[in-house]
Structure formats: C-alpha cells, structure tokens
Amino acid sequence: MACELWLVRHGQAAFGTDxxxxxxxxxxxxxxxxxxxxxxxxxxxxxxCAGRLRRQQETARPIAEALGLTxxxxxxxxxxxxxxxxxxxxxxxxxxxxxxxxxTLRGLLVQWADGETPPGVxxxxxxxxxxxxxxxxxxxxxxxxxRRRVIAVSSGGAIAAAVAQALGLPPDQMVELNLQARNTxxxxxxxxxxxxxxxxxxxVPHLDRPDRRHAETYS
Amino acid sequence: MGELLFVRHGQASFGVAxYDKLxxxxxxxxxxxxxxxxxxxxxxxxxxxxxxxxxxxxxxxxxxxMPAPEPVIDPGLDEMDYDQLYTDAEAAAIFPHLDPMxxxxxxxxxxxxxxxxxxxxxxxAHERYADFRARIVGAVQAASQPGRRALIVSSGxxxxxxxxxxxxxxxxxxxxxxxxxxxxxxxxxxVRDDxxxxxxxxxVPHLADADRAHARTHI
Numbered sequence: 001m002a003c004e005l006w007l008v009r010h011g012q013a014a015f016g017t018d019x020x021x022x023x024x025x026x027x028x029x030x031x032x033x034x035x036x037x038x039x040x041x042x043x044x045x046x047x048x049c050a051g052r053l054r055r056q057q058e059t060a061r062p063i064a065e066a067l068g069l070t071x072x073x074x075x076x077x078x079x080x081x082x083x084x085x086x087x088x089x090x091x092x093x094x095x096x097x098x099x100x101x102x103x104t105l106r107g108l109l110v111q112w113a114d115g116e117t118p119p120g121v122x123x124x125x126x127x128x129x130x131x132x133x134x135x136x137x138x139x140x141x142x143x144x145x146x147r148r149r150v151i152a153v154s155s156g157g158a159i160a161a162a163v164a165q166a167l168g169l170p171p172d173q174m175v176e177l178n179l180q181a182r183n184t185x186x187x188x189x190x191x192x193x194x195x196x197x198x199x200x201x202x203x204v205p206h207l208d209r210p211d212r213r214h215a216e217t218y219s
Numbered sequence: 220m221g222e223l224l225f226v227r228h229g230q231a232s233f234g235v236a237x238y239d240k241l242x243x244x245x246x247x248x249x250x251x252x253x254x255x256x257x258x259x260x261x262x263x264x265x266x267x268x269x270x271x272x273x274x275x276x277x278x279x280x281x282x283x284x285m286p287a288p289e290p291v292i293d294p295g296l297d298e299m300d301y302d303q304l305y306t307d308a309e310a311a312a313i314f315p316h317l318d319p320m321x322x323x324x325x326x327x328x329x330x331x332x333x334x335x336x337x338x339x340x341x342x343x344a345h346e347r348y349a350d351f352r353a354r355i356v357g358a359v360q361a362a363s364q365p366g367r368r369a370l371i372v373s374s375g376x377x378x379x380x381x382x383x384x385x386x387x388x389x390x391x392x393x394x395x396x397x398x399x400x401x402x403x404x405x406x407x408x409x410v411r412d413d414x415x416x417x418x419x420x421x422x423v424p425h426l427a428d429a430d431r432a433h434a435r436t437h438i
Contacts, residue, residue: 040428042429167392168388168392170387197398197399200421203420203421213259
C-alpha cells in the first residue's frame with residue numbers, strides 16, 4: 001500500500017540574530033495556521049515526526065496539537081551543516097544581507113556536492129543517505145505495519161534532497177529547489193511499490209489568503 | 220522577477236462522446252480556483268491552447284474578475300492525443316501482457332508509451348515527441364518574461380514537459396509527474412533572466428477544504 005509523506009519545512013526562523021535555530025513570532029503563526037488548516041481538512045495522519053533541530057521541533061508542536069498527535073523525533077531530518085560550510089569560508093551563517101547570504105550559500109553547496117567537504121562537516125553523500133533513511137523510518141517502511149500518511153517537519157535543504165532523490169535530480173537542481181523553499185511549505189511524496197513519486201512541492205494553502213500574504217516567507 | 224502560473228484544465232468529460240468540454244465539476248473547480256486567485260492580483264498575459272477544456276477553464280477562472288487581458292490562443296499548448304498514441308503503441312505490441320482486471324494499468328502503460336513515443340519505437344501518424352516538446356517550450360518561453368505575471372491554461376502533458384525542461388528530468392520521471400497532476404492544479408514558476416525556477420507544484424489550495432475532497436480529481 002502506498003504511503004504519503006508530507007514534508008513540511010519549518011516556520012520562519014530567527015535570521016540575523018545570535019541564534020537562528022528558533023522560530024520567530026511569525027514562524028509560530030505559520031505553524032499554527034498550518035496545523036489548523038490540516039485539522040479542518042479532515043485528513044488523518046498516522047504520525048508526525050520532526051528532526052532534532054529546535055526550529056523543526058517548534059514547528060511540529062502546534063501542528064501535532066491541532067491533529068491530536070505527539071511529535072516523534074526522527075534523527076536524520078536535520079538540515080545540512082550550513083553553519084559549518086559558511087564558517088569554513090570565513091562567514092557567519094544566517095547573518096547580514098539575506099540575498100548575499102543565500103548567494104554565498106548556493107556556491108558553497110555546489111562545491112560541497114562536488115566533494116569539497118570542509119573538516120568536521122558531513123559529506124554530501126552522508127547527508128543524502130541520512131535523508132533517505134529518515135524517510136524510511138518516518139513511514140515505517142520496513143516494519144510489519146507500514147504507515148499510510150505521515151508528516152515530517154524538516155528543513156529546506158533536506159526536503160530538496162528528498163525531492164531530488166525522487167526525481168533523480170543533479171545537485172545543482174537540488175540547490176535550486178532548496179532556495180525556493182518557503183517557510184511551512186508542504187511537499188508531498190508518495191512511496192509506492194513501483195517507486196517514489198512527487199505529488200506536490202512547496203504549497204502553502206494555509207497562507208493563500210489576502211490577510212496572510214505577509215507570511216509567505218523564505219527566511 | 221516575473222511569475223508564471225501554469226494551470227491544468229478542470230475535469231473534462233471522460234467517458235462521454237465529447238471529452239473536450241468541462242464536466243459540471245470541472246467548471247466548479249475552475250470557478251473555485253479563480254475565487255482563490257483573484258485577491259492575489261491580476262495577470263499581464265493569459266495564454267491557452269486551442270482545446271475547448273482550456274477555453275472553458277480560463278473563462279470560469281477569469282470570471283472571478285481579476286484584471287487580465289483577453290486570453291491569447293497558442294496551439295503550442297495543446298495536449299498530445301493519448302488515444303491515438305495508445306492505439307498505435309498497442310498495435311505495435313510495446314506493452315507487456317497485463318491482467319485485464321488490473322486496476323490503474325495506465326500507471327504501467329503510460330510511462331512505456333511516452334518513452335517509446337520519444338524513442339520513435341512505434342509507427343504513428345501523431346506528431347513526434349520532439350515536435351511536441353519544441354512547440355511547448357516555444358509557447359512557454361513566449362509567455363514567460365521577467366517583470367510580467369502570466370497565466371497559462373493547458374493540460375497535464377505540456378505541464379509535465381515544462382517541468383521536465385526546468386528540472387532536467389528523464390522520461391520516466393516526466394511520466395510519474397503526468398500521473399500526479401490534478402485537474403485545475405497550479406504549478407508556479409519564478410521567471411528570472413536565466414529562465415524558469417520551480418516555486419510550487421500541483422497545488423490545489425482551492426480544493427483543500429474537507430467538503431471539496433471529492434473535487435481533487437485526476438481525470
């Protein structure tokens with residue numbers, strides 16, 4: 001039986017502060033609105049998972065509450081080590097001008113994918129492998145009771161990696177999708193017997209309202 | 220930056236003498252989409268293929284009253300003729316023997332048919348895949364300009380070809396996307412100087428409510 005994996009990017013995090021890894025007030029709103037939207041939709045989920053990062057856990061909590069579930073932590077859904085990549089290039093991550101930050105990050109990601117791994121940073125391949133494993137864990141693929149519909153709260157790069165694996169995309173395309181990811185954007189993959197299918201990318205139905213246009217954020 | 224919204228037509232009249240007109244549900248889907256899109260602003264350019272289902276979808280969508288010019292008709296956005304391709308592919312015996320009771324056998328035959336069409340693996344009077352692709356790429360290019368917000372109303376095949384071009388997909392992955400694309404779904408691209416960038420795929424925010432679950436149709 002096929003399983004739907006709903007990959008949700010975390011809400012807006014605290015770009016430009018001492019600690020990026022926490023939601024802003026808007027980030028909390030985005031997460032609450034998504035939770036309310038999913039609850040109204042009436043879809044039933046077997047589980048909601050999140051990686052270990054605070055911004056992922058914080059995003060998952062209001063969604064879980066709205067759906068009457070408890071957040072399961074699944075290791076492997078964490079973002080790649082953007083801080084490590086930026087520091088190795090003499091930069092501080094998630095600081096300064098956003099456009100400049102993401103331009104720099106784009107270049108560093110392509111180099112990283114190309115095999116240039118700074119000391120102490122996981123390899124591109126290790127990142128890809130753990131994203132694949134985390135997805136299998138979330139949907140309980142190898143158990144006697146595979147799940148039917150699961151939410152996993154993760155990050156832009158991790159979700160782009162999952163999509164790239166499903167579509168057989170090269171690294172530069174993964175980076176491209178990474179940088180298009182919206183806060184609390186919903187991406188859906190279908191794990192079926194014949195393969196993994198992309199069903200939706202980066203949708204924000206909970207923000208598609210005139211009074212929430214300000215909440216369609218990338219960072 | 221510009222934006223391109225690529226909308227698939229609403230549900231057509233499958234199983235009826237004239238497939239190429241919207242069903243009552245198809246009209247409804249397009250009206251709901253228009254109501255959802257209207258507050259987001261107008262379009263600088265609207266273009267559709269020559270099919271009746273394209274014209275009717277555009278009409279119902281634009282009835283919501285957002286500012287938009289008269290739709291332009293571009294035959295480059297027409298759908299392939301599935302029936303003819305299928306008949307010719309079957310006559311050439313390219314399909315494996317399938318249990319006639321198998322549900323959704325098109326999930327097996329469609330990828331085989333599209334791959335063989337592209338490889339010119341069976342005789343057909345249908346236009347060649349290369350020409351189909353070229354006319355779609357041309358039409359989409361003509362519609363996409365930085366600084367402009369454009370709407371395309373077309374079908375699943377042209378939408379999947381566009382995604383294939385933007386993401387660099389192989390034939391099998393393109394087929395997998397064709398099979399996921401919902402009636403009246405929105406796929407968004409950012410239009411920059413270097414071309415299209417996928418921003419959202421297969422979103423149906425206008426069908427998100429529980430009482431519209433019946434309207435999330437593929438055919």
